[in-house]
Amino acid sequence: MGKVMLEVNDLKTKYVTRFKEDVYAVDGVSLKIEEGKSLGVAGESGCGKSTLALSLIGYYFAPLHYMSGEIIIDGQNISGMKPDEVRKKVLGTEVAYIPQAAMNALNPTQKIIRFIEDVIQVHDKSLSKKDIYDMAVERFRILGLPPEVLQKHAVELSGGMKQRTVIAISTILSPKVLIADEPSSALDVTSQKMVIKMMRELMEKGFIKSMIFITHELPLLYNVTDDIMVMYAGQIVEHGTAKEMVFDPVHPYSKGLMGSIIVPEEGTRDVQLEAIPGTPPNLKHPPDGCRFAPRCKYAKPECKVYDVPEKEFEGHRMYRCIYDVDYLKEAYGRNG
Ligand SMILES: Nc1ncnc2c1ncn2[C@@H]1O[C@H](COP(=O)(O)OP(=O)(O)OP(=O)(O)O)[C@@H](O)[C@H]1O
Ligand SMILES: [Mg+2]
Secondary structure (H helix, E strand, O other), X not given: OOOEEEEXXXXXXXXXXXXXOXXXXXXXXXXXXXXXXEEEEEOOOOOOHHHHHHHHOOOOXXXXXXXXXXXXXXXXXXXXXXXXXXXXXXXXXXXXXXXXXXXXXXXXXXXXXXXXXXXXXXXXXXXXXXXXXXXXHHHHXXXXXXXXXXXXXXXXXXXXXXXXXXXXXXXXXXXXXXXXXXXXXXXXXXXXXXXXXXXHHHHHOOOOOOEEEEOOOHHHHHHHOOEEEEEEOOEEXXXXXXXXXXXXXXXXXXXXHHOOOEEHHHEEOOOOOOOOOOOOOOOOOOOOOOOOHHHOXXXXXXXXXXXXXXXXXXXXXEEXXXXXXXXXXXXXXXXX
């Protein structure tokens, strides 16, 4: 087993709304990522993907609150740290974060090089502007970005170039973990491909040591990440290798979510497109028992009563359902 870059144990975080209601958006998430590996996180809108990303980088500003659990980055437990300490000691060097719609958040009137100076100077005030510029030119060159971009303003860049620039800025300090929230969504197909190529290169060239890639575009994950984890209502419902999750999903929710996937290299899978009826539960009042049970076509009355633990199978895979794997597969077989 390789060195573990990120380990998360039973993490629970919540939002507290203006009306003092609790929204349990990350409810007992555990995961591990080894050096050189990438993990995809998939799930419908509102299942807690972005909240998980914020929670992992210790971004505990109201309304988001840490409740319990551990976040360990390359052996360093950051779970107890204050957000300000996290910003100074962890963000950028240990973990970098690319928020959803990051490229639209860049201040349009600031030159790109200034963003890089800002990121670097939080951690190292000794470097001169010339040193930082030289470092940025070198990094942009290796990543295939024209160094002229450094002297431009965000507003002068195309969407795809802006997003690749955001990724280059965020990873300038070669973090151990990169968490990218929908980094290629809202881009045209060509720009999407370039963003994904760049993320792969960051890993291959050792500029990042591990990665979490969040998206609801499942076909993307198959080609980009080693493992895939499916989230539903704040919890992980299944985790396996990308190949297992795409071609042999076990949990009824993953099965539904993967049902429509098209894997370009291997042709369209011979499965019926099956939408998942209904909507995810309100996380202020998650349902008893299995959270997916109200939408699950295989659910029995007991599913709505008993809390479902995470269960391991095949040595490394995990799923969260009261049924045995064999039973589920047989049921899928019967359903065609
Ligand atoms: N600021 C907030 N205050 C209260 N609840 C919130 C807040 N932000 C998100 N939530 C709730 O937390 C849950 C998880 O939201 P989150 O944004 O993490 O989902 P997501 O999986 O990233 O969705 P998407 O695919 O749309 O980006 C949802 O039920 C959402 O309504
Ligand atoms: Mg999100």
